[in-house]
Amino acid sequence: MPEAPVVIHDPVEMRTLTKSLKRAGKKVGCVPTMGALHEGHLSLARASVAETDVTVATIFVNPTQFAPGEDLSKYPRQLEADLKLLAEAGVQYVFNPQAETMYPPNSSTSIAPPKISRKLEGEFRPTHFGGVATIVLKLFNIVGPNVAFFGQKDFQQVAVVSQMVRDLNVPVEIRTCPIVRDTDGLALSSRNIYLSKDEREIALTINKTLAHVQKQIEDGQRDGFEVVTEMRQMLIDGGVSSIDYAAVVDPLTLESSDPIQLPVALLIAVYVGKTRLIDNCVVT
Numbered sequence: 050m051p052e053a054p055v056v057i058h059d060p061v062e063m064r065t066l067t068k069s070l071k072r073a074g075k076k077v078g079c080v081p082t083m084g085a086l087h088e089g090h091l092s093l094a095r096a097s098v099a100e101t102d103v104t105v106a107t108i109f110v111n112p113t114q115f116a117p118g119e120d121l122s123k124y125p126r127q128l129e130a131d132l133k134l135l136a137e138a139g140v141q142y143v144f145n146p147q148a149e150t151m152y153p154p155n156s157s158t159s160i161a162p163p164k165i166s167r168k169l170e171g172e173f174r175p176t177h178f179g180g181v182a183t184i185v186l187k188l189f190n191i192v193g194p195n196v197a198f199f200g201q202k203d204f205q206q207v208a209v210v211s212q213m214v215r216d217l218n219v220p221v222e223i224r225t226c227p228i229v230r231d232t233d234g235l236a237l238s239s240r241n242i243y244l245s246k247d248e249r250e251i252a253l254t255i256n257k258t259l260a261h262v263q264k265q266i267e268d269g270q271r272d273g274f275e276v277v278t279e280m281r282q283m284l285i286d287g288g289v290s291s292i293d294y295a296a297v298v299d300p301l302t303l304e305s306s307d308p309i310q311l312p313v314a315l316l317i318a319v320y321v322g323k324t325r326l327i328d329n330c331v332v333t
């Protein structure tokens with residue numbers, strides 16, 4: 050049986066530990082998560098275990114990245130199961146703080162995230178990336194990793210974190226790992242458990258839409274407006290409840306690309322029933 054990771058709740062203990070590991074010449078990797086782990090998270094953990102000497106996964110459902118009315122209270126929490134999965138992936142340490150430790154009553158400083166956070170997700174979840182940037186910086190300050198691993202599934206999150214790290218001279222290298230999909234093509238997400246059987250069928254439209262327009266672009270389609278129109282039509286025909294965005298953008302600036310100039314990122318955020326799902330692909 051793989052050894053269970055050591056769970057640390059206290060930021061000072063965490064910082065002291067990684068400081069001594071780094072002083073001993075160890076390369077430390079960090080995999081920030083909100084728990085409810087699936088193969089997507091585990092692929093990040095394995096990438097960290099492969100590249101670094103010591104991996105610290107963080108499990109913290111960060112309240113400041115949820116707006117009122119979002120799914121903070123029902124967000125899945127399953128620490129014991131997560132620890133088992135992380136042990137199997139070879140993770141040695143888990144930082145699992147309490148909300149009151151991360152945000153004591155008198156804490157009032159937060160990060161104003163970069164401009165690219167205002168588009169796409171930012172239009173529909175205006176407070177989200179402020180919360181993400183703040184917690185990621187706090188986690189980096191506490192864990193002090195050399196490298197941190199994020200999934201391409203949260204495309205804009207990686208862009209925001211990467212720019213924050215550049216803008217604020219944070220000494221952490223950011224790695225982006227590919228999206229992990231179920232055998233039916235649905236991108237793995239902790240929120241997939243909210244989907245009924247019928248909703249899951251509908252959700253498959255998202256990946257099918259991405260694959261369809263990716264092929265069109267690879268075959269020479271350069272009309273961004275037409276691609277977006279087609280994406281929206283396919284999503285509606287597939288039965289999604291509503292579309293937050295379907296976009297063709299420059300992968301670095303997240304500005305819409307029309308006429309299309311490769312590489313582009315195709316980004317989708319939709320509701321299937323009450324569940325909000327995002328997915329993307331990059332066409333090079």
Ligand code: PAF
Nearest residue numbers: 081082083111181184203
């Ligand atoms: O991607 C996530 O799970 C979260 O946004 C993160 C990066 C752990 C910050 O809470």
